[in-house]
Amino acid sequence: MVGDFLKDCHVANDPLDQSKGQKQEIQDVDSFSRANRLAMKKSALIAGSLSRSGKRILHLDPNEYYGGAEAALSLAEAESWASRCAEATDTAVFSHASITKPPPSGEKKLLSSRAYSLALAPHLIYAKSNTVPALVSSQCHNQLDFQAVGSWFVLDSASNAQSGLIRVPSSREDVFQDTALSLKAKRGLMKFLRFVANFEEQTETWHDSKDTPFPAFLEQKFALPAASHGPILALTMSTAPSSTTSTGYALPRIAQHLRSIGIFGPGFGAVLPKWGGLAEIAQVACRAGAVGGGVYVLNKAIKEATKSEEDNRITLKLSDAEQVSTTWLCGSAETMQTISPAPDASSGSSATVSRSISVISSPLSALFPSTSEGGVTPAGAVVVVPSSNNDGPPVHILVHTSEAGECPMNQCVAYASVALSSDVGYAQIDQAIANMLSNFDQEPTPEVLWRLQYQQRIPAATDGAVLMDGSFISLPAMAGDLVLADSVLNGVQQAWQSITNEDENMFMKFTSRSEMEDEE
Amino acid sequence: MTDSTTASAPKPSSSVKLVLLGEAAVGKSSLVLRFVNNDFQPNKEPTIGAAFLTQKCQLPSRTIKFEIWDTAGQERFASLAPMYYRNAQSALVVYDITKPSSLVKAKHWVAELQRQASPGIVIALVGNKLDLCDDDSPEDDAQDGENVDGHEEEAVRKVSTAEAKAYADEESLLFYETSAKTGHNVSEVFTAIANAIPETSLKGPRGGAGGGTQAAISGGGGQDSSRVNLNARGDAGAKEGCAC
Numbered sequence: 001m002v003g004d005f006l007k008d009c010h011v012a013n014d015p016l017d018q019s020k021g022q023k024q025e026i027q028d029v030d031s032f033s034r035a036n037r038l039a040m041k042k043s044a045l046i047a048g049s050l051s052r053s054g055k056r057i058l059h060l061d062p063n064e065y066y067g068g069a070e071a072a073l074s075l076a077e078a079e080s081w082a083s084r085c086a087e088a089t090d091t092a093v094f095s096h097a098s099i100t101k102p103p104p105s106g107e108k109k110l111l112s113s114r115a116y117s118l119a120l121a122p123h124l125i126y127a128k129s130n131t132v133p134a135l136v137s138s139q140c141h142n143q144l145d146f147q148a149v150g151s152w153f154v155l156d157s158a159s160n161a162q163s164g165l166i167r168v169p170s171s172r173e174d175v176f177q178d179t180a181l182s183l184k185a186k187r188g189l190m191k192f193l194r195f196v197a198n199f200e201e202q203t204e205t206w207h208d209s210k211d212t213p214f215p216a217f218l219e220q221k222f223a224l225p226a227a228s229h230g231p232i233l234a235l236t237m238s239t240a241p242s243s244t245t246s247t248g249y250a251l252p253r254i255a256q257h258l259r260s261i262g263i264f265g266p267g268f269g270a271v272l273p274k275w276g277g278l279a280e281i282a283q284v285a286c287r288a289g290a291v292g293g294g295v296y297v298l299n300k301a302i303k304e305a306t307k308s309e310e311d312n313r314i315t316l317k318l319s320d321a322e323q324v325s326t327t328w329l330c331g332s333a334e335t336m337q338t339i340s341p342a343p344d345a346s347s348g349s350s351a352t353v354s355r356s357i358s359v360i361s362s363p364l365s366a367l368f369p370s371t372s373e374g375g376v377t378p379a380g381a382v383v384v385v386p387s388s389n390n391d392g393p394p395v396h397i398l399v400h401t402s403e404a405g406e407c408p409m410n411q412c413v414a415y416a417s418v419a420l421s422s423d424v425g426y427a428q429i430d431q432a433i434a435n436m437l438s439n440f441d442q443e444p445t446p447e448v449l450w451r452l453q454y455q456q457r458i459p460a461a462t463d464g465a466v467l468m469d470g471s472f473i474s475l476p477a478m479a480g481d482l483v484l485a486d487s488v489l490n491g492v493q494q495a496w497q498s499i500t501n502e503d504e505n506m507f508m509k510f511t512s513r514s515e516m517e518d519e520e
Numbered sequence: 521m522t523d524s525t526t527a528s529a530p531k532p533s534s535s536v537k538l539v540l541l542g543e544a545a546v547g548k549s550s551l552v553l554r555f556v557n558n559d560f561q562p563n564k565e566p567t568i569g570a571a572f573l574t575q576k577c578q579l580p581s582r583t584i585k586f587e588i589w590d591t592a593g594q595e596r597f598a599s600l601a602p603m604y605y606r607n608a609q610s611a612l613v614v615y616d617i618t619k620p621s622s623l624v625k626a627k628h629w630v631a632e633l634q635r636q637a638s639p640g641i642v643i644a645l646v647g648n649k650l651d652l653c654d655d656d657s658p659e660d661d662a663q664d665g666e667n668v669d670g671h672e673e674e675a676v677r678k679v680s681t682a683e684a685k686a687y688a689d690e691e692s693l694l695f696y697e698t699s700a701k702t703g704h705n706v707s708e709v710f711t712a713i714a715n716a717i718p719e720t721s722l723k724g725p726r727g728g729a730g731g732g733t734q735a736a737i738s739g740g741g742g743q744d745s746s747r748v749n750l751n752a753r754g755d756a757g758a759k760e761g762c763a764c
Contacts, residue, residue, distance in 0.1 A: 066603055114639050117607075136750055143572075143587075146748040264748045271748050275607050286603050287589070290569035298599040377746045403746045405607070 045492045046330055046475075048285035049138070049508055050499060051292035058324065059286065059294055062301035066283050068332065069093055069477060070121035072276025072406070075113040078357075078452055085454055093334055093477055096422040097454035106444040108361035108410070115408045118357050118452070119277030122398050122415040123484040124149055124237070124270040124382070126256050127263035130486045135281070138508040143284040145274035147404060148265065150371045150378025154230040155385040155436055165383070165439045167369075168231040170261060181228065188224045192232070195222075196258060199251050210248030214238075217247040233394075234384040237483050239353070239419040241393050242386070253483070267371025270483075272380045272398075275405040278484070288510070305329055305339045307470065314471060328499050330473040333459065337474075353480045354425025355417040356453040358433055360399075362446035364412050367399050379403040385432040393419040395432035396482055411449070419480060422455040429453070456480070466494045473498065533583040536717055539604040541633075542614035543625040544593035547648040550700035551614065552590050555710055560701050567592040570600065577707075577714045584714040605633060610642040610713045617647040617679045617697060623687075630691055642716045644694035644709055647684050651699040653677040 044059075044066070051057045065071050073081055078099065085097035101110075125131055125146075135141045152168040169175045175189055195202060209217045218224040218232060229242065236253045238245040260269025273280040290296055304317040316324045316339075329336075367381040383397040398415040400406050406413045414436070416429045437446045458480040466473055473495045479485060493507045540548040549567050553559050556575045571590040576583055589604040605611060613629045615622040626645060633643055653676060681697060688695035694712050698705040 061599075112639055114636075132750060141750045146750060147746045148748055264750065271750075283603050283606060287570065287572075290600055290603070291572060293568050295569075295597070296599045296603070297597040298602070300597075376748055379746045401746075 044282035044285040044289070045489070045508075046495050047294055048140075048289040048292070049492065049496050051289035051294035055499065057289060057292075057294035058326070059289065059296045060300050060302060060318070061296075061298050062319070062335075064299055066286055066298070067120070067279040068282075070119075070278040070282060072117045072119045072279035075110070075116050075118075075450065077113075078116075078118055082452055082454065091457065093457050095455050095457070097452065100448075100451045100453075102448060102451075104361070104449060105447065106361060108444070108447075108449065110359065110449050111408045116359065116413075117276040117279075117406045118359075118413060119279055119406060119415065121278040121478065122272065122400065123278055123482060124272060124380075124398070125484045126270050127260035128256050128269070129260075129484065130489050131484055134489055134508040138288065138510050140281070140284045140288060143287065144280060145405075146264075146271040147274055147379035148268040148371065148376050149270040149272055149380035149382065149398075150268050150368055151381050152231070152234050153367065153381065153383045154234050155383055155432065155439070156230070164435065165366075166231065168234050170235075170258075171267070184223075185225060185228045188222045189228060189232075192218065192222045192224065193258070196251060196255050199255060206247055206251060210246060212247050213243050214245045214247050214250040215242050217250075230384075230386055233386070234382070237382075237396065237481070239393055239396065239417070239480055239482065241391055243391055256483075265372070265375050267375055268378060270380075272400065272404060274379070274403075302331075302335070302339050305472075307472075312471060328471045328473065330495060330499075331475065333474045333476045336472060351419065351458045351480060352421040352425075353417055353419050353456045353458055354422045354429060354453070355415070355456055356426070356429050356433070356451055358414045358416070358448045359407055359450040360412045360414055360437070360446055361444070361449050362412065362440065362442065363401060363410055364399060364440060364446060366440065368401055377403065383432075383436055385435065387428075392428075395428055397432060397436060398482065417480075417482065422453070425455070426453050466491045466498075468495075468498060531578075531582050533585060535585045535587055536610055536714065537608040538586050538588050538610045538612060538713065539601070539608045540588065540590045540612050540614065541601060541605070541626075541629040542593055543616070543619075543622040546593065546614045546616040546619070546622050547700045548593060548612075548614050549590050551612070551646065551648060551698065551706055551709075552588055554700045554703055554706045556588070558703070560703075562701075566594055569595075570604065575710075577710055579711070579714055584717070586710060586714075601629075601632070602636065605637040605641070607638060608641060609638065609717055610644070611637065612644050612646055612709065612713070613693075614646045614648050615679065615684075616649050617677050617684075618649055618652050620678050623647075623679050623684060627687065630693065634691070640718075642694070642713055643691075644696065644713050645684065645688045645691075646695075646709055647679060647681075647697040648700060650697045650704055651701045 047057050047059045061068065063071070065073070065077065071081075082097040082099050085092070085094040088095040088097075104110075135144065152170065154166045154168060156164045156166060166180065167174075169178050169189075172190070172193070175181070175186055175193070178186070181189065195205060199206060205221060206217065209221070212220075214233065214236070215226065215229045218229055219226070224232070232254065233242050233245065233250070235257045236245060236250045238250065238253070257269055261267065263269065264271065286294075286296060301319040302316050303319055305314050306317075307314045312327075314326050314329050316326060316329070318324065367383070368378045371378060379401045381399045383399060385395040385397065387394055395416055395418040400413045400415070402409045402411060404413070414433060416433055418425045418428050418432075420428065433448065437448075440446050457477075459476050466475060468474070475491060475495065478488065493504065496502075496507055497504060540552065542548050544566065549564055549571065550560060552571075552573055553561065553564070556573050567590055569592055573588045573590065574585060575588065576585050589608070591601055591604055595601070611629075611633050613626045613633070615626040630643060630645065633641060684697075685695050687693075694709070694716060696705045696709045696712070698709060700706060
């Protein structure tokens, strides 16, 4: 089929030429010059940026949907996804997947499958990050809707329900008004917040302690009692136990959180892409790629890739036995390993994360207080549940309102994760969700209407790095981080530069073409 | 055009995503060009991949800003359309009234939309090239830039209004016959779509009472209170966070 397409394009070349200097005629059937095998968000971004840089792109995806490991799924799609992942081995990216549908006890029920768009990658994006400028300079933000992630909460599992859900003060005003803090703790907290604001310049305070566990640093340098650590640790979004979260890791992350606040509006600093997290960014990148002339094919995989010694071109054998020839081949590390002789990148250690996606029968409105008068209504909240014995990793729950476009009104979606394998992780997640829901004193009691749980394998320490072997480019899977890391885009840029040889300042800079200009 | 009247007082404004689908050379891009620029190109080249355009449509009570995704009808792999109809609130499925096979293809698109797109998507079925069947416009060369074969002889209507209308009624589609060349009925189609988008869905998220699951509209104006404007970067008290 791809061959047919190429031939047809070639045939169609003449009328194209006449009409006007179309951007990208195919000059030669056999030199479809850049075919890139792509299956995920990074791939989508690369394909989009290359397509708009005048390269011929063939975007193949073995799935029936876009987004790969960062897709957004309806209930029916999630069910078939889960049954595929249930059969996967432990070495697969996704495994141990299962879906639970408790019979609803109240009146609230699940609606139709397509009323849901559940995100496999519901990442937070901070205003102070490299992603945001790239989305703006590439015009992609015109196609995307971003919503505020308003409040952070710590769920204290030790204390009784009702008072267990504590909102993290994120501004000076919040700290002053917080009645739970002692005056001494307030003073220490203020001192700490002032320090973080420009911690880079105060190396004497923290450089020697950068490998020190962060809680110890807070205690030693700022006399902050252990009871006040939870909220500060929550802002790091560290998936590691507090005892192994180092000061050098925590400080820049808290700084990113605080410095992001106010950039897009008062009282919040992180945003989420509406309609299913990173899946939406991948889709928008694909649309941009298609506008640039890229060819998109779903439901087709690469069986085999062989490189010719003579002309350095790669021949791809596709799942329907067709062949395509290309100069570059770019794809997720997982697929690249199965089809190409590229060096085995992720043979190193890898970590596992347990995740769940729960549809909740209540909007849980208390999690989404307005962060400022007249400001935007938050669509996201973060609930951090520290490990009960304090030496395990915390459970993070990202809760999205129906405004995020992922569930019907009067429900919400809770995305939970913990850096543990499924044998122990699932139980901790379930407990954390149950604890969170028990804090809502309302009738009927909020309950889980539908739940998907799965285990995800995270490559160790290759986040963002692009591994290249000649014309093979391998993009490692995303890290377990719940915050979209700058390294993701850096990896995309690295791949883009290798292929285009263009100046880095041109990366993701697309002029607004007349078609895309608004009359406004 | 529908947008020629300027409202004296600001009306609520909402964006509506619209995707154009249909067989190659039925005139999808020409319909958009007529709607957006009030223009017509006799020998328009085929759309490669997709194109994106916007146009406002003034209704008495509100302004609808169409975000139009025009897809390539010659697309071989049927892999492109899913990324465009995802989260689209409306679709315009086009066929050529002189070409019965294009109505068959249109029916396939309608079925796919009903199966895969947002529940509650507003679909309009449009039979284009009405000018080719008008007695007073004999020449048929103009409309069909994509079809290099051209029509044999004077094109005549091959799909009756009654047949297409009956199908549209059965599937609850809006239905119009248009001419992108003369402009006949073009703005009417878009106005009808704008009117058919339920007011409630312009505010809230998808879902709502009784399983009516019209997808939400992301307000381009002040309508959607949860939308964050990335262009606001740098404004609005960036100090609030880091100065504490």
